[in-house]
Amino acid sequence: MRDSTVSSLLRLTPPLPVMDLHRVYKSFGPVQALKGVDLVIIPGEVHAIVGENGAGKSTLIGIAAGVLAADSGTIQFDNKPVAAPNPKSMREIGVSVVYQHPALAPDLTVLENLQLAAPTLDARAADTLIARVATPQLQMPVNRRVAELSLAQRHIVELARALATNPKVLFLDEPTEPLQQADVRKLFELIAELKGAGVAIVYVSHRLHEVDELADRISVMRDGEIIDRRLARAITASEIVTLIAGKPLAQIFPPKAAGHGELLFETRGLTGRGFDHVDMTVHKGEIVGLAGIEGEGQREFIRAAAGIDTRDAGDITLNGRVIRGEGPGALRKAGVGFISDDRHKEGVFLNLTLRENLGLGFLGAISRFGVIDRTGESSKAAGITEALRIRTLSIEADLSQLSGGNQQKALFGREISAEPAVLLVDEPTKGVDIGARSEIYQRLRAAADRGLGVLVSSSDGIELEGLCDRVLIFARGRVVRALSGRDVTDASITEANLTATVSRAAATPGTAARGDGLHRLLASDHFPAIVLAVLTVIILGGTQAMNGYFLSPISVKSILSFLGIVTFLSIAQLATILVGAIDLSVGSLAGLCVVGASFLTPDGADGWSLIGGTIVVILGALMYGVLQGVTITYLRLPAIVVTIASFIGLQGISLLLRPTAAGEIADEISDTAQIPVLFLPLAMVLTLLVVGGLEAVLYRTGSGRRYRAVGSNPLASLRLGIDSRRLMVAAFALSGLLTGIGGMLLAGQVGIGSPSTGTDYTLMSITVVVLGGASVAGGRGSILSTFLGAALVQATSSASSFIDANSSVHYAVIGGLTLLAAIFFSLARRHRIEPRA
């Protein structure tokens, strides 16, 4: 009833768009991704955008989300132009995007990831939100780290995060790819509910049956343009197919084989992650397709059959002989070629020339005793380039200068030149324009006609229909149906996919949600802290047991003083490591602070000039940190190189200022640090306050979350509109500030302007950070654990010098601890699931 009132109202007054993109152009280098796209988005309507890979859908979403800046064109929201769109402003006015590849920070928990978009969301609201968007199978506790979730669960978090800000416009980019039927139904119910509440939904998918079910309005994209837009009821599925492809299918695809030759390639009982006991065959002259919903095992299977990913069991047979050995090397040698779905990452070598790329296919044929015949290589490469009509200026052009279609042809040429017996192709035309696409189909068919076997995995039903002689449908990691002859149609593939998944029993939650208790404990944030505390107590107690003088008051005082120094310098190090950088200059900068103190806070100076001098030293270190951060961030230089140069340069300055140790530092500096407060020296109290304060900021505030998110996943941060450059500079500034404080404490302990005191602290700070369980790649680390790491290092160091003053032991112990801790954490966290990007 309500429906009819609404629609009659709509008929009376034309619906007002909530968002309106007008004449949007965008190019990447020579490639025109969008050529003047208009998109009108209306509240309470599902607007589907369909088109092939590379048609420009993702670029359009990027621009609507403020992640990409359009070259020209305007965006209006609620009839007001959006001046300078960026991810944050677009989210705030009410645009949310569910990305095809979830943009999450893996080192943060589910709740923290949600809070990156909606800072005020609490745990209970987050639970409710997750329950609203996910079936019980996919729900997860919100304190779970995202790295531990299955791919489907990550999509749920991505969806929940998009809804957490109560958007007016929701973009969904291929949202059902990793989902199973029940989860898809849940999503569709959610979409209906949002639609009822007046949310505008833009639904991007290549699954026409979904579009058919959901869409009120359909826009078809091709080659960067919207070539047609209609109300959904005014267009048929076959019209859409022809619009997407650009011409009738018969003109795109080569004729199929009349028959096929003898058995060529066979898998028996092939089992691995994601697929289970797969038996299948490919004959000579035959093109066999693999179909299935994303995550049903077909991709994992074809990769394992090529040896790219490992398999657990089963045989691969070629020409009746079982292939011995594993890995791509053995399989290629036997005659199995492979073309990956991710051309840039796993296919071509963009920064090598076309000749070198092709040459990798036939190095054996053009080399003698391991030496390459360059003339032979060039002529063979030129031959392939001509035969495949690869458009390039020369075979000496870098592959990055070729278009996507020509890169794909080069990849195809390389694999064919290796003269395989069977060619496995994962998504043969992903990111390839329509013209080159047809050529690739012709080449694949020509190869099959020459007697090759071809196995193709594709998510595009039309492609499978046009290209394949036989199609195998995957579900739950097994082949559940085979279509051949006239049954190979997009419609029957879709139907087979659906019936296969509908019949699925209540599935296991995700593919790999894992974690026995022990593993979870080993991988937790608190684990290092516990271990470090226990080890520290053991070392202190053990040494005390060996020598009763070890824990004398004076010795404890000295241990605590140095603990403060190590802690400050290690947290300085952690500050940069958390955002994915590193600061090798920490030690030298602390050393320069000591030298600076010998000039600015000399023995005999009065109280005020000592305070002034201390402030100048600390501010100087802070300024140096800022300078370093700005250099690294805004010139995009590798932090490691800049800071290692800094390390040497600062030491040079120290040596220039104090060629030998000279210049006594005022005793008041160390005396002040030793003032007892609550039974502890002032310096230690300050250390504990800083540790507690920074830990709270890092784990309890929005800034702390953003800080960790930048280190954990820079891309996700970009999409969320986090200003990673400012945070990077802040990280180096913080590092400089903490090094300055640590440096002054060190100055108090050393008491004289010695030019070389600080240098060992760079290594020590890294050791401490690694011991504290921080990830050197960024995103993960705890200040508290770092403090306990510092305690362990200081205890070890004091104990070893108490037992044997030889510096050789000291170095070896620190080095050994670094390696052992790094190896331990690397292995303990090895099991986290990395979804394929």
Next chain:
Amino acid sequence: MTDGGTGRLRLPSLGDLADLPLAAKSFIATVVLVVIGAILAPSTVNSAAILSTLPYFAILAMPSIGQHLVIQQRGLDLSVAGIMSFTAVVVTKLPDGSTHFGTVMFWLAAALAVGALCGAITGAIVTYLFVPPLVATIGMNAILYGLTYWVSTGASVQAPPMLVQFFEGVILYVPNTIWVLAIVGAVVVFVLARTVIGRRFIAVSVNPAAAHAVGIPLKTYSLLTYTIAGFLYAVGAVMLSGYLVSPTVLCGLPYLLGTIAAVVVGGNPIGGITKGSVVATIIGAFFLTYLAQLVTALGFGGSAEDLADAIIVISGVGLPEVARRLRHA
């Protein structure tokens, strides 16, 4: 001599001045520096001065080739100082002043083997235990410092006279250190440019995932890279010991930044991705050696040299980026 494929041996022609290969760029930079040096301090370009610079150049270039290989494989080796210091102790302290050819050769071989072994251990930790190269090499470096102090007991020792004689020697007017560099450099350049192993090595550095897909054993290449690098550091340390006669205990220390600087000054990118050029790194090593001599000739001490090195490295990575920005601005 057109070697278009790798751009490694190509000399600049007028046609492609805009897109010069790395080796040519670093060569031009070096010529410019030497010209400036000749004006500021003419004494740095007389034949005696050049001849005395050459051994230091060779000694820096040798480990720089190792560092180059590691950096090209997307790593960074901070164990240069430890490996060089420790192998220098092996070749000076352990022969115990022997003049017996066999003994000296034994410890020479031992030093080279130890270098390769240390590299192999770091390589194994990086490759099979998935520890980031930075942490693995920094830890190995510290352990080797410890070993160096322990074996040397903190005192420097004279190298065996035989080594001193050889590395201070000259054949056909060219210092022997340069001969050693020429042979090792030529082998590395040839292997990278002309052999299947070299091509695969480059493929791994440019795109490891794609290299895996074409069946190249990544782990073997990674392990071999660190092993060869360790070997080259040891060769450098042996040359250094022979030339300096009695190297200090931590004689490898300057080579930590020095080798990275040579790679950077050669214009090679940090972290693989593009091909890089070993010849450019070797030229980079000459640039830095001459710069150090110039700084000294101008009356600044060793610490100013540190400062100059630091500035050179930061400009080396920074200037191309600044230039790129200016071009696009």
